Amino acid sequence: MNVLSRVRFPWKPRGSAQSAAAEEGPQRPPRPFWKELPILVVAALVLALLIKTFLVQAFSIPSGSMEDTLLVGDRVLVDKLTPHFGDKPSRGEVVVFHDPSDWLAGEPGRQPSSDPIVRGLQNGLSFIGLMPSADEKDLIKRVIAVGGDTVACQGDGPVHVNGKALNEPYLYPGSTPCGDRNFGPLKVPAGSIWVMGDNRQHSADSRYHMDESGGGAVPESKVIGRAIAVAWPLSQWKTLPIPDTFHQLRSQ
Template sequence: MDRTALGGIRLPWRAPAGRPSPEEPPAERPRRPFWKELPVLVVIALLLALLIKTFFVQAFSIPSASMENTLRIGDRVLVDKLTPTFGSEPSRGEVVVFHDPGDWLRAEQQHRGSGNAFLRGLQDVFSTVGLAPSADEKDLIKRVIAVGGDTVSCHGTGPVYVNGKALDEPYLYPGSTPCGDRNFGPLTVPAHSLWVLGDNRQNSGDSRYNMAGPGGGFVPESKVIGRAITVAWPVTHWKTLPIPDTFSQPGISDRAATLAGSHPVLASLAGAAPLTLLRRRWRLRSARRGAGRKSR
């Protein structure tokens, strides 16, 4: 009850200290205006975008026709950066983005337009947090054809051979030949390196065109930013970028002999193993013969 009777006089009931009276509801906390919360929300969104770009996924813009028709000029692709971060090596058939390994972009004049300076600055800000491609991007995007230890070659009208297996490449640009206009190989890809080609072989400055430069046309795995997993924009071009079936054919991963031949340590181990086994058998036979003579 909310009243107390004392000597016929009804006294008003008072709530204990710290507790609101049922007749007096607690005052509502005033809400902050939206315009005051907006800067905080923007900062949180930018921090989350920066975190995602740094460790998980980043958007890249396609600047050239070297990967047509798989990727077209102006397409925005999402690149998985998490897998390389945890040490997973790129696989044959993946489309990867990588830093220029040795002035591969020397033939392409990359400069900023003379547009609105404010808009260019705004693009730089958004590119920093991964919300837009950079206006000064100098990264490349190609398809991994061979990895460390593989033997790769292509002559004439093709096809490309990896470890003696011919590739069936339905993703090539219509009218493009597997070798393009450059024969190569047989070449052995160094450990922790990649041999990359564009899907538009007649219009791609890839490993074939950089064999005389630093690195011999090979891309160090340390230069790889990540694997392109999907085309996100424009919506009409949306698609995933899976590994083609030709890179899963039996025998294409057989590179043990190549690895042994290209690495002195592995070659030494491969040569020493048979000798060790023969020596062990000879000792066992000698021991058995000695035991037989003693028993006589």
């Protein structure tokens, strides 16, 4: 006798829907959407918070110090991920950083709404990074020089970094490279950056804090991240690449 004939295999006719349903047991009714909604909302908030903390955060431009590159009210997206991996600010980048030594002393913060419902909504959006907080004390400027560089600007300019003149087409029309503050030559301390606004006549940047600790330079530890794009308004959408004028300094 053939050996295979002695082995019994379970078998049911194909297409037997009743048999399949009987094996699977009773089906659970789908969960109502209103029960799923709180879970989805919590998951979305957690995801938004993680993105704000480690990846990308939106910041609002409060002043005209970076015009015309950035306008008042623009929302910029800031890359917060690469600094976590030890990436340091580079010349030409637009960076957001914490106030290093009361640069914003006396400057009014964003005023919260008097309406408690609106204020609660503002606080919630601030918590997940979709709005700036009322007590936000951060600044945004362009990195002109990094630790170890020698930077200077006299008279009508141009700005010199390590003896090389910068061509700065991003400056606000009518703005001069030095603004109204001559400086240098001075060496940027290691682990720090020298920052300036693109609207030089209206930017209280490193030039205005040379008599403070660090000589006007900003410690790299204060940098939150690099502004990579203008996200809002949509009519202003654009990326924020490093200008060509800084490429000549990369090998230094």
